[in-house]
Amino acid sequence: PQKTSFHRSQTLGYKNGFAFSRLPTVGIGGERLYVNQLSQAELDELANTRPTLTYGQAKQAPPSGFIPAHVAFDKKILKFDAYFQEDVPLSAEEHYRIRQVGIYYYLEDDSMSVIEPVVQNSGLPQGKLIRRHRVPKNDRGDHYHWKDLNRGMNITMYGRTYRIVDCDPFTQVFLESQGIELNPPEKMVFDPYTELRRMPMRKYITPSDFDQLKQFLTYDKQVLRFYAMWDDTDSMFGENRPYIIHYYLADDTVEVREVYKQNDGRDPFPILIKRQRLPKTFVDKKKTFPSCVLEISDQEVLEWYTAKDFAVGKSTTLLGRTFFIYDCDDFTRNFYRDKFGITDFQPVEIKKKPLEEVPQVIPPYNGFGILEDSLQNCFSLLPKPPRKDVIKMLENDHKVLRYQVALESPNPEDRKRRFILSYFLSNDMISIYEPPVRNSGIIGGKYLGKTRVAKPGSTTENAMYYEPSDLTIGSTIEVFGHRFVITDADEYVLNYMESNAESFPVATLQSLRDHFHPRQVVKETAKSDIPMLGTRQELDELIVQVQEELKLHKYLNNQNIQEAFLQCDKDGSGILDKVKFLTLCDSLRVPTNAFLVNKLIDLCSCGEDKINYHDFLRAFPS
Secondary structure (H helix, E strand, O other), X not given: OOOOOOOOOOOEEEEOOEEEEOOOOEOOOOOEOOOOOOOHHHHHHHHHOHHHHHHOOOOOOOXXXXXXXXXXXOOOEEEEEEEEEEEXXXXXXXXXXXXXXXXXEEOOOOEEEEEEOOOOOOOOOOEEEEEEEOOEOOOOOOEOOHHHOOOOEEEEEOOEEEEEEEEOHHHHHHHHHOOOOOOOOOOOXXXXXXXXXHOOOOOOOOOOOOOHHHHXXXXXXXXXXXXEEEEOOOOOOOOEEEEEEEEEOOOOEEEEEEOOOOOOOOOOOOEEEEEEOOEEXXXXXXXXXXXXXXXXXXXXXXXXXXXXXXXXXXXXXXXXXXEEEEEEOHHHHHHHHHHOOOOOOOOOOOOOOOOOOOOOOOOOOOOOOOHHHXXXXXXXXXXXXXXXXXXXXXXXXXXXXXXXXEEEOOOHHHHOOEEEEEEEOOOOEEEEEEOOOOOOOOOOEEEEEEEOOEOOOOOOOOOOEOOHHHOOOOOEEEEOOEEEEEEEEOHHHHHHHHHOHHHOOHHHHHHXXXXXXXXXXXXXXXXXXXXXXXXXXXXXXXXXXXXXXXOOOOOOOHHHHHHHHHHHOOOOOOEEEHHHHHHHHHHOOOOOOOHHHHHHHHHOEOOOOXXXXXXXXXXXXX
């Protein structure tokens, strides 16, 4: 309990570059060891060398010659005959299949392979089923050894169980020499379906009294021709199609050919049913018997089609298709008259059913693109652009009617927004532009690209678009769900409509005249009042004097003053109310009480309550 050091001494070291171990001289904690310093291995070596020290080195016998396995067992192979059973789920004739294989064990490297003899035209992937390698025995990493193989046992390799039934003489001699007791051999199991196929089927054919050679020599190159119709209108995209039925008297075969007409839109496949004997009645047609097979023998057919089964005015079913025979040629009429005594060959008139006119339903407009352009996709797979009025485009090129509109919205911020609506006379398109306003919080620019705007209630069949006659002062237009009120227009709009008064309603022209009338009165008054108050030279001299006096007021910002007056004049007429003018001057700290400034205001007055601020702003150059 009093020990505090538990260090162990170092027993590993290097000497002359080589690692070696040495015996410890002290124990744990540095205590001196007094026991024998030799290790147990050294003590055992000394005990073994005691006879050698006494009697000398013993003579050893020469070693026997070593032969490696790949030399001793070269080309020595154990062969076992085996088979495995394979399920056949999709066959009514066989439920399982027996496949015979040979299992080969190579003694030189303990590898195995499984080979199935190749049977020609078997339809199975045969040959080497398992390539040569060491086959795993279990999941623990063990492999099959020749000691695990014997006759009359099952061996499982990769999920497939093989039954070993016998082996060759060399394998039997080798296993018995190694002391393995072999089981008695078993008989090889054969595939029952293969054995059944090897047994020849007995056929009992009674000689027929009918001489086919005589029929061929008598009726060679004689063919009955019938004209028939196949009514396939009940199926989708079906129609009434004409066919020609040929009956060859030489061998009682039937051929059905299509009637190809020029430009009928069909590929020229002339034969619908190739020349062959057609069955009329089967022996015992069960529900499981396929309706279409590759080959039909005499054992499956009770009755074949003959010349008696074809008649004008009757329907005949050939391989599931019903053909109505409405006429035949002259040779066929003569043959039936001489052979069967039939004289009724009145051709049946085929009436074509009138095609049902399917009304073209135009889908509703989805709002993408121009209506006329999108409508072309409903008329053709390769739509063409709609025709344009080239004469109208040339006459009205670069002619644009501009209006000022306000957005009708419950939001008070949107009601203050102003837009420029441009109507292009060349193609009746409308574009909307919002002039940028500083510090408004709204990014101006293009609001609506050039497009034709339909009126509310417009349909695809009856499309109605806005025209210049609909754009009157105070009217409301609806553009893709947004409502705009027209508040102003260019003077060019009035001039254009007056020059083409016969093309526009009187109400539209009168609304523009009423809107521009006060503005024209103010301009005429301004032009008549300025010469009565003084000459133009007197106004220019007064403006120079006002500029000299305003230099003393350094706090004035001429650019801000000009921008404020231009923003206040929303209609751009250059005329402001006198009260509004003085209020704006006070807000901009313009010294209106000064004598020269007051005199300039009097010279710019237009009547009693109007002021032309353009001349006034000349005193504030930017």
